[in-house]
Amino acid sequence: MSAFVGTARLVRLAIRRDRIQLPLWIIGTLLFVPTVIASLRDRFPTEADRIEVLRAAVESPALLVMRTVPTGTSEGAMAMFQMLGYLPVVTGLMSTLAVVRHTRQNEETGRAEMLGATVVGRYAELTAALIVAAGANVVLGGLFGLALLGYGLPAAGSFAAGAGIAAAGVAFAGIAAVAAQITQSARAANGIAAAVVGVAFLVRGFGDALGQVQPNGYVMRSAWPAWLSPIGWVTEIRPYAGDRWWVLLLPLACFAASVAVAFALTVRRDVGMGMIADRRGPAQASPALLSPLGLAWRLQRGTLLGWGVAMAAFGVAVGSLATSVPGALGENEGGAETITKLAGGSSADLTDAFFAAMITFYGAMAAAYVVQALMRPRIEEAGGAGEAVLATGTGRLTWLVSHLAVSVAGAALLLLVSGLATGIVAGLDGGEAAGRVGQLTGAALMQLPAALVLVGFTVVAFGLLPRLTIGLAWAAYTICLIVGQLGELLGLPQWARDISPFTHVPAVPAATATAAPLIALSAVAVALGAAGLALFRRRDLAL
Amino acid sequence: MTSAISVSGLVKTFGRTRALDGLDLSVDTGEVHGFLGPNGAGKSTTIRVLLGLLRADAGDVSLLGGHPWRDAVRLHRRLAYVPGDVNLWPNLTGGEAIDLFGALRGGLDKRRRAELVERFQLDPSKKARTYSKGNRQKVAVVAAFASDVELYVLDEPTSGLDPLMEAVFQECVREVKQEGRTVLLSSHIFSEVEALCDRVSIIRQGRTVESGTLAQLRHLTRTSISVETTHPISGLDEQAGVHDAAVDGTHAKFDVDSHQLDQALRYLTRFEVRALTSAPPSLEELFMRHYGDELRENGVKAGAGVR
Numbered sequence: 001m002s003a004f005v006g007t008a009r010l011v012r013l014a015i016r017r018d019r020i021q022l023p024l025w026i027i028g029t030l031l032f033v034p035t036v037i038a039s040l041r042d043r044f045p046t047e048a049d050r051i052e053v054l055r056a057a058v059e060s061p062a063l064l065v066m067r068t069v070p071t072g073t074s075e076g077a078m079a080m081f082q083m084l085g086y087l088p089v090v091t092g093l094m095s096t097l098a099v100v101r102h103t104r105q106n107e108e109t110g111r112a113e114m115l116g117a118t119v120v121g122r123y124a125e126l127t128a129a130l131i132v133a134a135g136a137n138v139v140l141g142g143l144f145g146l147a148l149l150g151y152g153l154p155a156a157g158s159f160a161a162g163a164g165i166a167a168a169g170v171a172f173a174g175i176a177a178v179a180a181q182i183t184q185s186a187r188a189a190n191g192i193a194a195a196v197v198g199v200a201f202l203v204r205g206f207g208d209a210l211g212q213v214q215p216n217g218y219v220m221r222s223a224w225p226a227w228l229s230p231i232g233w234v235t236e237i238r239p240y241a242g243d244r245w246w247v248l249l250l251p252l253a254c255f256a257a258s259v260a261v262a263f264a265l266t267v268r269r270d271v272g273m274g275m276i277a278d279r280r281g282p283a284q285a286s287p288a289l290l291s292p293l294g295l296a297w298r299l300q301r302g303t304l305l306g307w308g309v310a311m312a313a314f315g316v317a318v319g320s321l322a323t324s325v326p327g328a329l330g331e332n333e334g335g336a337e338t339i340t341k342l343a344g345g346s347s348a349d350l351t352d353a354f355f356a357a358m359i360t361f362y363g364a365m366a367a368a369y370v371v372q373a374l375m376r377p378r379i380e381e382a383g384g385a386g387e388a389v390l391a392t393g394t395g396r397l398t399w400l401v402s403h404l405a406v407s408v409a410g411a412a413l414l415l416l417v418s419g420l421a422t423g424i425v426a427g428l429d430g431g432e433a434a435g436r437v438g439q440l441t442g443a444a445l446m447q448l449p450a451a452l453v454l455v456g457f458t459v460v461a462f463g464l465l466p467r468l469t470i471g472l473a474w475a476a477y478t479i480c481l482i483v484g485q486l487g488e489l490l491g492l493p494q495w496a497r498d499i500s501p502f503t504h505v506p507a508v509p510a511a512t513a514t515a516a517p518l519i520a521l522s523a524v525a526v527a528l529g530a531a532g533l534a535l536f537r538r539r540d541l542a543l
Numbered sequence: 544m545t546s547a548i549s550v551s552g553l554v555k556t557f558g559r560t561r562a563l564d565g566l567d568l569s570v571d572t573g574e575v576h577g578f579l580g581p582n583g584a585g586k587s588t589t590i591r592v593l594l595g596l597l598r599a600d601a602g603d604v605s606l607l608g609g610h611p612w613r614d615a616v617r618l619h620r621r622l623a624y625v626p627g628d629v630n631l632w633p634n635l636t637g638g639e640a641i642d643l644f645g646a647l648r649g650g651l652d653k654r655r656r657a658e659l660v661e662r663f664q665l666d667p668s669k670k671a672r673t674y675s676k677g678n679r680q681k682v683a684v685v686a687a688f689a690s691d692v693e694l695y696v697l698d699e700p701t702s703g704l705d706p707l708m709e710a711v712f713q714e715c716v717r718e719v720k721q722e723g724r725t726v727l728l729s730s731h732i733f734s735e736v737e738a739l740c741d742r743v744s745i746i747r748q749g750r751t752v753e754s755g756t757l758a759q760l761r762h763l764t765r766t767s768i769s770v771e772t773t774h775p776i777s778g779l780d781e782q783a784g785v786h787d788a789a790v791d792g793t794h795a796k797f798d799v800d801s802h803q804l805d806q807a808l809r810y811l812t813r814f815e816v817r818a819l820t821s822a823p824p825s826l827e828e829l830f831m832r833h834y835g836d837e838l839r840e841n842g843v844k845a846g847a848g849v850r
Contacts, residue, residue, distance in 0.1 A: 184672065185633060281635070283667040285642035289635075295643060299632065384630050385640075388683065391594045391624040391696075392647035395616040541596045 006120035010128035014102045018132065025094040026140045029087065029165075033147040036082045039491065040075065050078050054218035057081075058211075061321045065205035068235045069220035076153040076240030080161060084239075085208070088231040089201050091140060091169030095133045096176035096193035102129035103177065105186035126177060126266055130259060133173035141166025157240030163248055164234040171230040171251035172197055174258030181265035191306065197231075198310065202317070204232040209321060230254060292394050292402040299380075300373050300403075304410040307369045308417055311362065315418035318358045319425025322351055349510070355422070355440060356510035360485050362418045363447030363502050366411040367454050367480070371473050373407035374458045378469045387543060396537050404459070404529070411451050419444025443508035449521035450501035454480065456528025463535025466542040546605070547572045547694055547725040548593060553602035555588055555749075562588045564749035565602070570727055570742075572693075575720050577740035578729040579826075581834060585749040586729045587627055590698050593727075594624060607694060620649045623687035627698040627729070629679040631671035637682045638667030644686035656689040662711050677703035688715050695719060695726045701735060713738055733827040743826065745833055752833050757826065764824040764832060765798040768807070772814035782810050793817075 015022075044050045054070045057063050068085035071077050103126055106112040112125060145162030149155055176193040183189045207226025214220060219241075226232030230251050237247045288294050377400055380386035390399060422444070423437035454477060461472040483492055484500025497503045501524075504517045548570035555563040563585045570576040580586050591597040593606055595615030604611055609618045631640050641660075645651025660667055663681045671679065680703045687695055695716075701709050709732075716726055716739050730736050736743060737757065744754040753760060765786065770776075772793045779795055780788040784803025789796045793814070799807045801824070811819075 279670075280668045281639065281670055283636065283638040285639040285646075289639060289643060290646035292647070298635070302634075385632060387591075387596060388624065388626050388630070388644065389647060390596060391619060391622075391626075392644060393616055393620040393649045394647045538598075540598055541591070543591075543596075 003121040003123040004127055005124060007124040007127045010120065010124055011131050014128055014132040018098065022098065022136045026136065026143065029090050029140055030143055030147055032083055032087065033144065036079055037151050040078055040082065044078065047073050051218050058213045058218060058220050061209035064208040064211065068204070069208045069211045069222050070218060071235070071238045072219060072241035074240050076148070076157045080239050084164070084235050085204065087165045088168035088234050089197055091137055091165050092172035092197040093194065095137060095169040095173035096197065097190060098133040098136065099129045099173050099176035100180050100186050100189045100193060102132060104180040104183065104189045108186050123263060123266065126262060130173055130177060134170050137166040137169035140169070154240060156243045160237050160243045160245060161239035164237045164239065167248050167251035168230045168234050171254040174255035174262070177262035178258050178265070181262050181269065200229040200231045203229040207232050292398050293405065296402040296406040299376055300406045300410065303373060307414055311365055311414050311418040312421045315421030316425050319422040320429065322354060322426045322429065352509040355443065356507040359443050359447065360502055362415055362444050363450055363505065364481050364485050366414045366447060367451040367477060369414055370407050370411040370451055370455055371458055371477050373410060374403065374455065374473065375470055377403045378462060378466060381466065381541060382543065387541060390541065397533060400533060400536055404455070408452065408455060412445065412448055415444040415447055416441060439509050446505055446508055446513065446518060449518045449525060450505050452525035453501035453521055453528065456525040456532065459529050459532030460535065463532040463539065466539070545572045546570065547607060548727060549605045550589070551603050553589065553592065553604060554600045555592060555597060556600055562749055566746060566749055567751045568744055570725060572725050573723050574741040575716060575726040575728060575739050577736035577743035578727055579736065579743055579830060580746040584746050586746065587698055590696055590729065593696065621692055622694040622696055623648060623690045623692045624696045625683040625687050625698060625700045629683045631679055631682060633672035634670060636668055636670055637665060637674060637678070640671060640682050641667065641686040641689065645690055648690045648692065650691065651689050652691055656685065659685040659689055663708060675703070677705065677708070680704060681708065684712060688719065693724055695724065697726065698729045699731060701732060709735065733825060733830065737826050745830060747833060753829065760829055761801055761824050764829055765800055766804055766824060767798050767822040769796045769820045770811055770816060771818040772811065772816055774814040776814050782807055
């Protein structure tokens with residue numbers, strides 16, 4: 001057992017390093033419970049109300065993708081319908097980030113080498129990372145169960161739900177352990193693991209969207225693809241509607257299998273190396289690289305490609321779901337209302353409302369990309385080659401504007417790709433290709449000015465409080481997403497929803513396009529961006 | 544002789560920490576200037592102010608006749624910088640990074656680049672993430688010396704290089720000096736500074752405590768003498784400027800303040816000198832003298848480990 005020597009110490013070290021981060025993840029996840037239950041009791045107090053809304057929901061593929069399939073009409077089952085589709089995404093990301101942080105990131109920074117030279121066994125580091133990640137999930141799952149219990153829901157279902165989201169997190173921890181063995185950089189490992197979580201979410205969404213409505217007309221069973229996804233398994237436990245505990249064996253088996261693979265890989269590779277060896281590259285730079293813009297493009301293009309593939313796939317999915325929308329929602333007021341609420345406007349045409357709703361999410365995704373891309377200048381400044389580059393003939397403005405140009409052009413490209421994909425697929429299905437392509441591509445691109453406001457905010461943060469840039473930018477993004485994209489659905493007052501730039505984008509194609517708000521948003525974005533650039537020019541580098 | 548760098552009364556604070564506290568520095572055009580000080584003395588902060596990466600709170604700073612903050616970009620085209628901690632882009636190769644730095648500085652001598660890559664035995668086709676600290680430093684050093692610039696600002700450029708590469712580095716510095724270019728060399732390696740530098744500045748806690756040519760600085764310190772005489776030596780420790788005298792009959796070892804050297808030697812001749820060796824003070828001793836009290840506070844005997 002000498003391969004495990006030192007595990008306990010490393011666990012304590014990891015807990016100490018994560019003493020703020022993991023509790024925040026756990027508390028943040030738990031906050032969903034009071035929010036969801038309170039709005040549930042407020043809006044659907046009786047079983048009759050719930051049956052009515054579920055009858056509508058099962059007819060709306062878009063809603064099933066964002067939530068999950070309804071399994072029953074009790075308060076508990078209704079809460080699960082609201083939460084189980086995406087909470088495993090949260091536990092999944094918490095787990096994968098934690099595992100990579102305590103394995104591959106340690107190796108990349110050389111910390112693992114120092115630790116490895118002390119009395120620490122070969123398996124200790126990975127074991128410690130998995131123990132910490134699994135422990136966080138167990139704590140989260142237990143507290144989640146207690147929170148539901150605290151609202152007077154049945155104990156068995158409450159803890160089945162807690163166990164479900166925890167088990168999904170544990171399964172993703174195992175997958176992250178494998179990813180951390182394969183790649184050489186923590187970034188790549190995080191990327192692979194997050195992509196697996198994202199694919200699991202989409203596969204679950206497809207399985208649910210294609211699900212079978214039961215004879216009673218408001219309970220639904222997922223189609224087989226949902227069984228391929230660790231996130232789909234959580235719904236299949238059916239908390240408060242049968243509590244099928246045996247389904248928990250699936251995520252646990254997935255964890256066991258991937259951990260076995262990860263340990264097998266650990267002994268076959270050297271510290272610091274990946275299974276995918278780094279290839280040699282060119283000994284001389286190509287002329288395209290030799291400018292601040294060329295460098296920014298080179299540093300950003302990988303991220304952009306990943307987002308491009310994801311958004312094109314999402315666009316195709318949305319486009320293909322569209323044909324089922326009008327027939328399904330025609331005679332159904334509740335579902336239609338949800339869709340039009342998501343779209344943030346009113347429209348006679350439900351298909352248009354559906355597209356408008358989905359396109360606000362394209363906007364959210366493009367904004368997420370652009371915020372992520374704008375972290376690059378900060379990363380370069382803090383621990384990268386930013387200092388050396390700014391000591392060359394490259395001015396500060398040139399440097400930052402190059403990164404801005406690549407990020408903003410990337411966001412525009414992503415919106416273009418997703419709009420085109422949706423339009424082409426929807427047009428082929430609906431037989432009005434040319435019109436749809438133009439309409440939806442235009443609608444998607446109209447999201448750009450709103451995303452640009454977040455760009456402006458990020459640049460101001462970078463210019464004013466460089467050390468807090470990353471946290472501030474993501475906090476602003478999250479707030480905009482909650483009050484903007486989800487504001488109407490959550491029943492937030494108009495003034496709160498107006499905080500988000502996305503609220504002000506015309507809900508095309510459900511509403512008619514107007515130029516004024518787009519121009520106003522662009523003006524705000526440009527003003528913020530200019531202020532941020534001016535601030536950056538005047539400040540010390542924060543190394 | 545014109546001045547490439549001239550700094551006087553430079554102050555830079557970070558919150559409540561006073562990193563630079565009235566620092567002075569003067570580097571003449573065409574000289575190799577050593578910049579010494581312990582960790583945290585403010586060497587890198589000074590260099591970053593010179594590069595316009597940090598803004599001075601007070602004091603006058605002039606670099607190549609311009610203002611380092613206002614004229615940053617224009618001045619940067621005329622200098623090359625090697626940071627103390629070389630960070631590269633993990634997914635770019637060393638060769639790509641060299642070309643990129645060269646291009647951003649405004650051009651690179653292709654022939655010189657090839658020659659330097661050869662001399663530093665750098666593999667330019669490896670991704671930067673696989674480089675050791677020394678190899679990352681070689682990338683920055685090659686990129687700097689392959690650029691046709693007037694001033695080289697080098698912040699501890701050899702801390703990760705092996706002795707063979709250190710020798711190659713010293714050759715490179717001599718070459719650019721011969722071409723009339725200026726070098727500011729921050730360093731911890733005394734032998735390197737003694738071998739290369741025309742003048743040195745020693746800084747401590749954000750202030751310049753000593754500045755001048757090695758010869759001038761030697762004047763301020765002590766020479767170690769070992770002497771053998773025909774007649775027994777007496778009264779040596781009463782002579783002005785003589786320290787730590789160990790007299791054993793006709794044999795004596797002692798340190799003497801450099802400006803009292805002549806007087807001490809005259810005194811010795813009355814005992815008929817038969818053999819005498821003298822060791823000039825090393826830069827290391829100079830340095831230790833300035834930081835001696837700090838070391839004493841930390842329980843290290845002054846002069847211990849110097850000789």
